[in-house]
Amino acid sequence: MREMNEQKYSRNMALSLLAGIALGAVITLALLWALGYFPGKGQGEALETDSSPMAAAGEAPQLPDHGETASVESSESQNGTGQGENGSQDKPGQDSGASESAQDKPEQGSGASESAQDKPGPEEGSSSVSLDFRLNGGWDGEEGHYCQYLVSIINDSGSKITDWKITVPGFEGCRVDSYWCCELETEGENLIVTPADFNQEIWENSRVEGIGITVVTEKERELTEAVLEAETTEGKITAALGDAPLPRSDSSDVQDGNAPAASSGNGQTPGQETGQRPDQGAQSQGMSNQGAKGPEIRTGDELGGFVVTEGTPVGDHGRLRVENGSLVDQYGEAYQMHGVSTHGLAWFPEYVSEETFRTFRSDWDADLMRLAMYSDEYGGYSNGGDKKELKQLIDRGVEYASGQGMYVIIDWHVLGEGNPNIHKEDAIDFFDEMSEKYGDQGNVIYEICNEPNGGVSWKDVKKYAEEVIPVIRANDPYGIILVGTPQWSQLIGDAAADPIEGYDNIMYTLHFYAATHKEDLRGNLEKALKDGLPVFVSECSICDASGNGSIDEKSAQAWVDLLDQYSVSYVAWAASNKNETAALISSGCGKLSDWSDQELSDTGRWFKAQFTK
Structure with a gap:
């Protein structure tokens, strides 16, 4: 009897187990069907891929x-x-x-x-x-x-x-x-x-x-x-x-606050607020709220062998610093500079002249000159160029700018090599020499990598900058340092998300060519500014990104309106008579100074009008 009961018990357990498995299978199939793993009516096409787009x-x-x-x-x-x-x-x-x-x-x-x-x-x-x-x-x-x-x-x-x-x-x-x-x-x-x-x-x-x-x-x-x-x-x-x-691409998008790609991150559309930035913006991003103040520069002081005079940019504004995400003068007032860049120093050295710089200062009201020294292509500093001659051109440029009471950017013009780390050792030696020579002047700005490009990430650029900046700071504790951003100095948001820490008076560059770069890049710039990032437009023009093509005055005006709103400094490319749209001097004019408006290019006349308005 006991044996029969055990057999009956075993049979019942087996039947219960089989019933449980069957019920579980039914439930599983029902769930799979409900989740769409088995096509129902009208669903078969949704699972097919497009094999011939x-x-x-x-x-x-x-x-x-x-x-x-x-x-x-x-x-x-x-x-x-x-x-x-x-x-x-x-x-x-x-x-x-x-x-x-x-x-x-x-x-x-x-x-x-x-x-x-x-x-x-x-x-x-x-x-x-x-x-x-x-x-x-x-x-x-x-x-x-x-x-x-x-x-x-x-x-x-x-x-x-x-x-x-x-x-x-x-x-x-x-x-x-x-x-x-x-x-x-x-x-x-x-x-x-x-x-x-x-x-x-x-x-x-x-x-x-x-x-x-x-x-x-x-x-x-x-x-x-x-x-x-x-x-x-x-x-x-x-x-x-x-x-x-x-x-x-319509400049009214920025002016009217309707740019679709330019969210300020605070629920408002760019253009609806004034250009004032929140004081806490820079601190919240890990950026210094107030840059180190160097010794003040007064009229009558010496500036590179010249006397600082009233009515000149340096005489009126003195030593610059970064404060609350903005460039300010030694009196703490926001200072928007208008400047002119040379073309490649090795290609158009004749425009590094005292008379050229005087004309840009007196006729154009320019505040600074930018000395563009290519690091790689076509006889660049690190690629077969005459280093001695290039440094002499830099020295003459700093001298002529100082003589006019102007500020001057020494530009390590990264372009063809893409990654600034390729010539990093040369850059370190170069800026060590330049900052030791000019660190006490107070009117020299260091641009350490013009336009990183070719897939270079902000992480790569930041690594380079963190090796070059200490070399400059050892000689010049207060000078403004400009750091380029990836994709030809356009990905300004990458720097805003991960700024360089531990140093004062650092700014980040954005470059635009108005016929190519429009409301999307303007929106990115405005968001970075509202995040407290100190931005300097160290190169721009009103044609397309190749330096040629047609002029887009509508986009250009939208750019300048935005820069004026936030007191962002900008530098026009370029002082030459090269046969291209971006050249500021007419290709048929061989003069190096005192140009009439007819001797300027359309681009030159446009920038001169902006500087003197």
């Missing part, structure tokens, strides 16, 4: 006529919730928060848009990826008609773009003259645009911009079609020429 996009539609400016934009919907512009997913190195909501963009009827709508995500109908391929200007030259195009990619998808490619059809009969921030090749009759090594990835709710291409054709002809293919962490997305426009 070019076919899905279809033929790019013709761009509407916008006069001289042509725009190419399109957006798609894809999985991903995205983050707000101040969300944790915003990454340095790209302009975050530039996207608009999907409600701000009309629905599209293109093949690409319809394909995207077949793939609903957590936010159905939200915008995905936008392509702006815009004609920035054109001109006739010796080899034909030149057209310059500016390209931006905006990622609103909520998923990181890991790689991208832009195909521009109809490129037969065209030739690339120059390009920047991208790589180019041709395939048949198409131009293929691919990333540079530093802008291949585009984080969610961010953008890349500053991509430029100059194309030469025998006759005037505009490229009006383009298709973007973007690989994301969720699959492939395409965008073609479409009807949903991106925000236009």
Whole structure:
């Protein structure tokens, strides 16, 4: 009997166990179905990937006529919730928060848009990826008609773009003259645009911009079609020429406080406040609230062998310092300087002359001169250049500026090498020598790396700066030191997020060329200023980033209005008669001083008017 009861008990336990397993399987299957792992009615297409984005996009539609400016934009919907512009997913190195909501963009009827709508995500109908391929200007030259195009990619998808490619059809009969921030090749009759090594990835709710291409054709002809293919962490997305426009580059965006990419981080839109910065801003970012005060400079004092006189910049403002995120004079008053940069000292040494500097001081009301000494390319200081001659040019420049009672920037002009660490040892020796020679003058500013670029991170630049700055401080405890920022001194937000600590009177540079850099970069600048970052615009112009192309006075005026609002100093590029738009002197003028307005270039006349207004 006991044996039979044990057998019955064992059988019952086995049946109970099987029943439990069956019930668990049913529950598991039900949960998987509820979570969407098994396609129900209407869900099968949502799981398919787009294996042919070019076919899905279809033929790019013709761009509407916008006069001289042509725009190419399109957006798609894809999985991903995205983050707000101040969300944790915003990454340095790209302009975050530039996207608009999907409600701000009309629905599209293109093949690409319809394909995207077949793939609903957590936010159905939200915008995905936008392509702006815009004609920035054109001109006739010796080899034909030149057209310059500016390209931006905006990622609103909520998923990181890991790689991208832009195909521009109809490129037969065209030739690339120059390009920047991208790589180019041709395939048949198409131009293929691919990333540079530093802008291949585009984080969610961010953008890349500053991509430029100059194309030469025998006759005037505009490229009006383009298709973007973007690989994301969720699959492939395409965008073609479409009807949903991106925000236009319009200076009123800043002036009216409507710049979509320029959140101040405090719930207000840039432009709605005055230029006053909160006193706590610099301290909260780890930046010194008040820079060290050096010995005051008074009229009658000696300045590099000259007597400081009243009515000159140094005579009126004395020794400068950084206070509460702003440049101030020795009396604690905010001081906005207007200056002129030389071109490369090795290429246009003739403009380092006493009469040239006198003309910029007396006729232009310039406060400072910038001595641009290239460190690498074309006979640069560290690449076969005549170091002795270059240092003599620096010495003459400091002498002539001091004689006019002006301030002077000694610029280690990093450009071609990209990473300032490449010639770091030369830079350390150079600034050791310069700061020992001029550390007591009080009118010399040290710019230790002009434009880091080519994928160099702020971490790389900061490491370099933290090795160069102590060398200068050992000789000059008070002088202003300017530190460049990545991507040709544009990623000012990276420095704001992780400033250099332990030193006074440090400022960070931003460079702009008004026809290329517009409201997005202005928004980034304003946010950095409101965060308390001391910013100095040590180079700028009103043409495009190549130093050529057309002038954009509307964007240029928006820049100057913003700089005036916050008393940010700026320096015009460049004192030369080179045959390019950025040159301040007309290419047909051989004079080194006392130029009439007719002997200046259009750019020169514009900057002179700004300085003397």
